[in-house]
Amino acid sequence: MNLQISLTSYEWCSRSQTIDLIEEGFSVAFLDRSPPIKAQEWFKGISNVADLYYLKIELRAADGSVLDSWEAGNQTTPMVADGNWQEQVHLFENYPAGVRSIYWEDGGKDAEF
Numbered sequence: 001m002n003l004q005i006s007l008t009s010y011e012w013c014s015r016s017q018t019i020d021l022i023e024e025g026f027s028v029a030f031l032d033r034s035p036p037i038k039a040q041e042w043f044k045g046i047s048n049v050a051d052l053y054y055l056k057i058e059l060r061a062a063d064g065s066v067l068d069s070w071e072a073g074n075q076t077t078p079m080v081a082d083g084n085w086q087e088q089v090h091l092f093e094n095y096p097a098g099v100r101s102i103y104w105e106d107g108g109k110d111a112e113f
Contacts, residue, residue, distance in 0.1 A: 012052075012075055014107030018060075021100055032097040039070070040089045041106065045081035049112045052078035055088050058103040059095055066103075068095040081108060 021031055037059065045051030054073035058066045070090045073079035079086075 012107055012109045014105055016103065016105040019102040019104065021102065031099050034093075034095050034097055034099070037092040037099075037102070038089065039092070039102075039104070040087065042085050042087050043081050043106075043108070044083060044085045045108075046083055046112070048083070049110075051081040051111045052109040053081040054078050054107055056103075056105045057090065059092055059099045060101045060103055061098040062100045067099055068092055075107070078109070 022028070039057045041055055043053050043055075045053070052073075054071065054075060056069070056071040056074070058069040061067055070092070072088045072090075
């Protein structure tokens, strides 16, 4: 699954997506074996300003409860997005059975203005 490139503005902007793993073709039996799930995203700001960025990913059960989560920065303590491409990668392993969807949220803020 690939997400689209987005640009931020002078205030915090965010986008989110819920990926239904059953609709994507994964079986319940396969998901209940808790296979490794790799989450990966690249980000960058502009070259002369330290823009702000965060990424949050949750593995969710059918009822929406969070079984496992990971984040890189947040709006309170964001990561710095300079002019270089940076990669965030996380491998979910050994999480509880029952994952049916992945919630993905990222956001940023233009720090120039």
